[in-house]
Amino acid sequence: MKWQTDASPNIALIKYMGKQDYDSNLPANASLSYTLSDLKTVVELESTTENSDRWEALHDKNLAYIPKLDAEEQQRFLRHLQMLKKYFNYQGNFIVRSANSFPAGCGIASSASSFAALTLCAVKALQELTGQKIQDVAVIADLSRRGSGSSCRSLFGPWVLWEGDKVKQLELPYFKLLHQVVVVSSHKKQVSSSEAHKRVKTSLLYEGRTQRAEKRLEELFTAFTHKDWSLAADIVWQEFWDMHVLFETSYPPFGYMESNSLIVLDYVRALWEAEKDGPITTMDAGPNVHLLYRQDQEEMAKKVRSDLSSQFSLL
Ligand code: DP6
Numbered sequence: 001m002k003w004q005t006d007a008s009p010n011i012a013l014i015k016y017m018g019k020q021d022y023d024s025n026l027p028a029n030a031s032l033s034y035t036l037s038d039l040k041t042v043v044e045l046e047s048t049t050e051n052s053d054r055w056e057a058l059h060d061k062n063l064a065y066i067p068k069l070d071a072e073e074q075q076r077f078l079r080h081l082q083m084l085k086k087y088f089n090y091q092g093n094f095i096v097r098s099a100n101s102f103p104a105g106c107g108i109a110s111s112a113s114s115f116a117a118l119t120l121c122a123v124k125a126l127q128e129l130t131g132q133k134i135q136d137v138a139v140i141a142d143l144s145r146r147g148s149g150s151s152c153r154s155l156f157g158p159w160v161l162w163e164g165d166k167v168k169q170l171e172l173p174y175f176k177l178l179h180q181v182v183v184v185s186s187h188k189k190q191v192s193s194s195e196a197h198k199r200v201k202t203s204l205l206y207e208g209r210t211q212r213a214e215k216r217l218e219e220l221f222t223a224f225t226h227k228d229w230s231l232a233a234d235i236v237w238q239e240f241w242d243m244h245v246l247f248e249t250s251y252p253p254f255g256y257m258e259s260n261s262l263i264v265l266d267y268v269r270a271l272w273e274a275e276k277d278g279p280i281t282t283m284d285a286g287p288n289v290h291l292l293y294r295q296d297q298e299e300m301a302k303k304v305r306s307d308l309s310s311q312f313s314l315l
Contacts, residue, residue, distance in 0.1 A: 001047050003125040006040045007116035009102070010153045010160060011179070011290050013236045013282060014217045015243045018209060019197050025149035026164060029213035032220065033150070034292065035157030036179050039315070041113035043121040044097040045081075047129070051093065053078045058097035065100040067110070068188075080115060080147035081122055087143065088126040102315055103186035111193065115151035119144035141167045150193075172224045178293040178301050180279075181315040182308055184260040185287045191247075191254045193285045200243075202251040212242060229294065233272070233280045240282045247285075258287040260312070265289065267308065275300070 010033040018028035044058055055074040057066040069077065081096060096118065100110055123140055127133055134140055137155060142165060145152035153160040156169040158177070191199070200206055216235050223232040248255045261283065268291070272278035278300070279291035293301045305314050 001125075001128075002044060003121050003128070004042060004044045005117050005121035005124060006042045007113045007120060007151075007154050008035050008037050008040050008157070009110060009113040010035045010150065010157070011282060011284065011292075012150065012153070013280070014213055014220060014239055015284075016149055016162065017197060017213075017243050017246065018200055018206065019149070022198070024165075025145050027149060027162065029210045030161060030163035030217055031150075031153070031213075032170075032217055033153040033160050033162070034177060034179075035154060035160060037157060038179060039100075039102045039113070041098060041100045041110060041117045043114070043117040045121050045125045046095045046097070047125070048093050048095050050095070053081055053093045053096060055096045055098070058099040060099055063099035063101050065103050067098060067100060067114075077114070077118060080118060083146060084119065084122040084126060084143060088130045088132055090126050090130055092129070094122075094125070102181070103183065111148045112150040112154045115148035116144050116154035119147060119151065120155070138167070148194075172221075173227050174224065174229075174294060176295055177280075178295070178298060180291045180293075180301060180305065182264045182289040182291065183313045183315060184258055184264065184289065189256060189286055191256075191285075196247060196254070196285050199250040199254065200246040203246045203249040205246055205249050209242070209246065213239070229280075230277070233278065236280050236282050243285075244283065256283070256286050261287045261289060264308065264312070271300075271304070279304070
């Protein structure tokens with residue numbers, strides 16, 4: 001028997017960076033994300049009589065990016081499946097297959113969509129195989145969070161608030177945004193997000209991080225509620241820089257920013273200065289730059305694509 005599910009990544013505007021509890025991925029601060037419904041990870045599960053679970057790439061002509069999970073990443077994915085099997089008290093095994101519609105492991109939140117898709121697919125399979133039902137999506141989000149924190153936000157959308165062990169959809173203006181990723185590099189990152197969560201605590205600037213994130217979250221709500229796009233863009237800009245500065249001031253320091261990321265950021269800044277308007281800009285734990293536009297900025301999004309596409313690929 002086979003089951004298939006997909007889930008989209010989400011981009012955090014207020015970042016989850018630093019954990020209160022590493023085993024259950026409880027965050028140090030609340031985060032706010034926008035779900036990127038044009039991108040997806042597909043996970044397929046097939047029940048097998050083999051004596052253990054295993055992962056392999058899913059080959060599907062509609063999914064351009066076949067992930068190359070190293071042994072450790074495969075183990076992490078399979079450990080999450082094993083936790084879900086235990087929850088359902090199920091003894092059988094599965095072949096797990098996955099693929100993405102976008103490059104993985106470079107700051108486009110593939111761990112969020114992969115773990116959300118795996119959780120949804122496993123819950124679907126295990127409900128059918130065991131006859132047990134999970135009625136509440138909050139329980140599924142809780143299970144998904146244990147695999148990878150940010151994945152709990154991918155079960156909702158588009159606007160999602162995650163606070164402690166609670167995650168919920170929010171009604172905010174700008175329901176339908178246009179999203180672009182300027183792909184500066186699609187190489188796999190050297191330091192994983194999970195490692196980054198630990199390392200940032202060694203930065204002398206970590207003190208006050210929780211308060212700064214919470215304050216920005218409040219300010220961002222207010223900006224969105226008053227439809228103050230420009231203020232929202234400033235807050236989101238400050239927030240991603242805060243996180244990247246923590247990376248560079250950790251022991252040992254590490255970073256994801258590349259010279260080409262700075263070229264894109266400079267371009268966006270010049271655009272804002274010239275037009276007195278522009279996209280909300282953010283970066284995750286990777287060198288790639290995410291741009292979010294309002295519906296009425298469609299022409300601007302096209303211009304940005306044509307200006308940047310000779311140098312970078314854009315998703
Ligand atoms: C920079 O969810 O990947 O993307 O819980 O260890 O799996 P784990 O970490 P992960 O961290 C994501 C960090 C981030 C910011 C964010 O998505 O909020």
